[in-house]
Amino acid sequence: MYLSKLSLINFKNYQQADVSLSPDINCFIGPNGAGKTNILDAIYYLSMCKSYLNPIDSQNILFDENFFVIQSTWNNDDTVYCGVKKGQKKVFKKNKVTYEKLADHIGLFPSVMISPYDRNLILEGSEVRRKWMDGIISQFDRQFLHDLIKYGKVLSQRNALLKNMGSYGFFDQESISVWNEQLIEYGNNIHAARKKIVDDFIPIFQKYYQWLSNNNEEVSLTYRSQLFDSSFEDLLAGATRNDQRKQYTTVGTHKDDFIFTIKGHPIKKFGSQGQQKSYLIALKLAQYEWLLTQLNRKPVLLLDDIFDKLDNGRVERLMQMVSDQDFGQVLITDTDKERIDTIFKNNQIEYKAFEIEENTVVESTLKTTV
Numbered sequence: 001m002y003l004s005k006l007s008l009i010n011f012k013n014y015q016q017a018d019v020s021l022s023p024d025i026n027c028f029i030g031p032n033g034a035g036k037t038n039i040l041d042a043i044y045y046l047s048m049c050k051s052y053l054n055p056i057d058s059q060n061i062l063f064d065e066n067f068f069v070i071q072s073t074w075n076n077d078d079t080v081y082c083g084v085k086k087g088q089k090k091v092f093k094k095n096k097v098t099y100e101k102l103a104d105h106i107g108l109f110p111s112v113m114i115s116p117y118d119r120n121l122i123l124e125g126s127e128v129r130r131k132w133m134d135g136i137i138s139q140f141d142r143q144f145l146h147d148l149i150k151y152g153k154v155l156s157q158r159n160a161l162l163k164n165m166g167s168y169g170f171f172d173q174e175s176i177s178v179w180n181e182q183l184i185e186y187g188n189n190i191h192a193a194r195k196k197i198v199d200d201f202i203p204i205f206q207k208y209y210q211w212l213s214n215n216n217e218e219v220s221l222t223y224r225s226q227l228f229d230s231s232f233e234d235l236l237a238g239a240t241r242n243d244q245r246k247q248y249t250t251v252g253t254h255k256d257d258f259i260f261t262i263k264g265h266p267i268k269k270f271g272s273q274g275q276q277k278s279y280l281i282a283l284k285l286a287q288y289e290w291l292l293t294q295l296n297r298k299p300v301l302l303l304d305d306i307f308d309k310l311d312n313g314r315v316e317r318l319m320q321m322v323s324d325q326d327f328g329q330v331l332i333t334d335t336d337k338e339r340i341d342t343i344f345k346n347n348q349i350e351y352k353a354f355e356i357e358e359n360t361v362v363e364s365t366l367k368t369t370v
């Protein structure tokens, strides 16, 4: 699965851009703010029907315009179209046929982005990590996505009821129990799916981290959930008073977390910047391998600003890995032409280069040949 052609109209800083890509490695080079990440984000849109960076579609329209269009050709054959117009519903088409539900598109043109914004996975609260893990599962497990949406709806109804009862100063266990049943059903399914993926995911993730760090450091990932300690029924029963007092649901899978550690300690506190970055890259490469296995198609790998904070050994091992045949199409951004050229020449890797200047993408003459 690879993207052969990409055309942008009024997407972020691009009034118009047309790019013909190599099925292997593509590098986008330009100064800060040139629009390198925006190219990767356009591809992420085609894959996931949304921006990786800005969830508000209309804010991805070029300033002072009222629509954007992203068009693409995949494997020189399939076309995918994304159109956003202010005040209108987003339109997605595959081979000129409009999707009724965007969810039907997810998983057909998979991609994995590795970006400096992934730091949030380590630094922020548990919600970011749950969303990331749930996003992976949802790409191949429609039932999980359904259960997740239902769980969210039931949870907000239950919370609204608790708040309502709190403000009127009464508590009716029977009304609450109506929601408990559904919460338990969907919650147990979510827990089982998260547990399954983590069990399978850990060895893949560790394999990539070992490779990157040259077997130097031991890392782990643990799924933490209240459902490991008690059944959901017992948790809810035990939390009745607390829920009543706090006026929201204090137990359940919406409290789950994924704990990231290095040498047995939280990576957030005890990992260096390079180790944290390596950890995130290994997580995302594991995500890549996982999706490839589940979807049976190679995702496009989007590497944004990947070289920053990594030592030369890790950079070289990473580039050797992604240029290997296990990976398909790769897009890389960097500010430094010389660095790109040196890394690829040293590793005898061929690539196609693009330079970005003044909101224009130009195919570069820079190209290494093995």
Ligand SMILES: Nc1ncnc2c1ncn2[C@@H]1O[C@H](COP(=O)(O)OP(=O)(O)OP(=O)(O)O)[C@@H](O)[C@H]1O
Residues within 6 Å of the ligand: 011, 012, 013, 014, 030, 031, 032, 033, 034, 035, 036, 037, 038, 039, 059, 060, 061, 062, 063, 305, 333, 335
């Ligand atoms: N809706 C928009 N309309 C016009 N320009 C936009 C819009 N959204 C973002 N931009 C511009 O896009 C540019 C940022 O692009 P991008 O993040 O792709 O840069 P980059 O080349 O990756 O930079 P860096 O090397 O600093 O990471 C900024 O100049 C920003 O003003």
